[in-house]
Amino acid sequence: MTDKPTIKAFFDEPTNTISYLVTDPATLQTAVIDPVLDYDPKSGEVDTRSVEAILKVASERGLTIAWVLETHAHADHLSGAPYIKAKTGARIGIGEHIKDVQRIFRPIFNATDLKTDGSDFDHLFKDGEIFKIGNLNVEVLHTPGHTPADISYKIADTVFVGDTLFMPDYGTARADFPGGDARQLYRSIQRLLALPPATRLFMCHDYKAPGRDNYAWETTVQEQCDGNVHVGAGKTEEEFVTARMKRDATLSAPTLLLPSIQVNIRAGAFPPAEDNGVHYLRIPVTFKSASPSP
Secondary structure (H helix, E strand, C coil): CCCCCCCEEEEEECCCEEEEEEECCCCEEEEEEEEEEEECCCCCEEEEEHHHHHHHHHHHHHHHHHHHHCCCCCCCCCEHHHHHHHHHCCEEEEECCHHHHHHHHHCCCCCCCCCCCCCCHHHHHCCCCCEEEEEEEEEEECCCCCCCCCEEEEEEEEEECCCCCCCCCCCCCCCCCCCHHHHHHHHHHHHCCCCCCCEEEECCCCCCCCCCCCCCEEEEHHHHHHHHCCCCCCCHHHHHHHHHHHHHCCCCCCCCHHHHHHHHHCCCCCCCCCCCCCCCCCCCCCCCCCCCCC
């Protein structure tokens, strides 16, 4: 018997996202963390091949998927959580501060149907809350900064950190989305780096830092402390905030930002179909100069 999970990673190269099957080996109870729904922004077509790959492995291993766990409302991919829930009956969980994110984005998309109480999700996790995957204890760590709602999931000596950290040679997540805060991000990272040095950290994204040939998504607290290019080697909060804000000012919006946010703040559901039966995603238009003449 072990208190450690078995972990199977799934890498989606179009969005550079890593999803995970996290299993209690004693009971075969399982959670899926950060699943991807395949979406083509050029055609508007949706496909389920990524979640089907996860479900196939779960079936082959005789696993029971009890949870779909989101680390936050992603801005770079659409969530496959509802599809997994429909296939397995799993509950969808996210941090309780998703309510703040919903309140921020409801007026941006004029999403009058959107509730801002988090009730689209099955469970809202509080900081410090402990829940079970089979016999495994999972501790929730609120790690805001990238968004107000980011959480990390700690299971024994393993933590799934979402977008709070990247691999040491790539650094940290941006903090310039609405509700993001570089100072909060630094403090959240320090909370993670205060864990025992051998703690294993699993990323949600990887982009292959310059000079690295392969994608990677597992590191340790010690490796991050020693070598993270943004926060390692004793960088101070002020140094980090200054550098993070300077870098964020140069970054373009993620390709799937607008569709992802609209879907993910609804627990992976699309906006309601209109009277012709079609679901539409909205694109707010901002004019940087005077509006064009009609």
